[in-house]
Amino acid sequence: MEEETEEEELYLHVSVGDVTVEVKGPLDEAETWFEALKEDHLTNLDSRAVSGHSNGSESNNQDNPTSTRANGGAKQKNRTLTEFYQMTDGITKKDTAFLTGWYLEIQEGRDDFTRKEIEEKAKSAKLTLGANVGRDLNYKVEDGHLAEVGERDGDVTYHVTITGEEYVENELINI
Numbered sequence: 001m002e003e004e005t006e007e008e009e010l011y012l013h014v015s016v017g018d019v020t021v022e023v024k025g026p027l028d029e030a031e032t033w034f035e036a037l038k039e040d041h042l043t044n045l046d047s048r049a050v051s052g053h054s055n056g057s058e059s060n061n062q063d064n065p066t067s068t069r070a071n072g073g074a075k076q077k078n079r080t081l082t083e084f085y086q087m088t089d090g091i092t093k094k095d096t097a098f099l100t101g102w103y104l105e106i107q108e109g110r111d112d113f114t115r116k117e118i119e120e121k122a123k124s125a126k127l128t129l130g131a132n133v134g135r136d137l138n139y140k141v142e143d144g145h146l147a148e149v150g151e152r153d154g155d156v157t158y159h160v161t162i163t164g165e166e167y168v169e170n171e172l173i174n175i
Contacts, residue, residue: 078107081125087173093130095172098140100127102160102168112149112157140164 009026081103085091091099100122104113115133122129130136137158140146145164150157160168 081107081121081127084173085125085127089174091172093128094136094139096122096127097129097133097136098145098164099168099172100125100129101137101146101158102164105160106165112152112159114152114155114157116155143167 009024079087081100084099084103085096088095088099097118100118101113104110104117104121110117115137118137119129119133137146137156141148141158143163144161145167146158147161148156149159
């Protein structure tokens with residue numbers, strides 16, 4: 001009986017601005033591919049900021065301030081809503097509601113969220129929202145940062161638009 005050796009696989013996903021580089025394959029080859037793509041498309045990227053890990057499912061997104069690795073460990077760590085709030089400077093209550101929705105979608109992986117869910121999450125994170133969260137969310141729809149996508153239990157559901165994601169990453173959060 002011949003014993004099969006399992007080659008280490010690397011999956012790496014890096015987005016910087018409008019450029020996304022994804023590499024998946026055998027560890028040795030993927031590192032070579034990534035280095036070549038990095039030189040072509042990500043010339044301003046600090047090479048120490050990007051490191052591959054070899055279990056096949058982890059990723060490191062340079063433009064996404066949502067997760068970090070502590071001491072090179074294998075466990076993915078995410079920032080809390082409170083930590084993101086603390087990374088802002090002079091945020092309005094309207095933007096606090098929006099940031100909370102962004103957190104629900106991007107960090108918690110929800111497809112959409114409601115006003116009530118934003119209020120509950122903000123309360124659990126001890127964040128203060130405006131007196132009329134529904135109105136604040138409507139303003140963010142007008143700004144193009146949110147889109148109404150349906151209804152759940154009689155409440156409007158929203159999701160963050162690409163413009164909204166860019167607004168959070170480029171203007172709200174101080175990295």
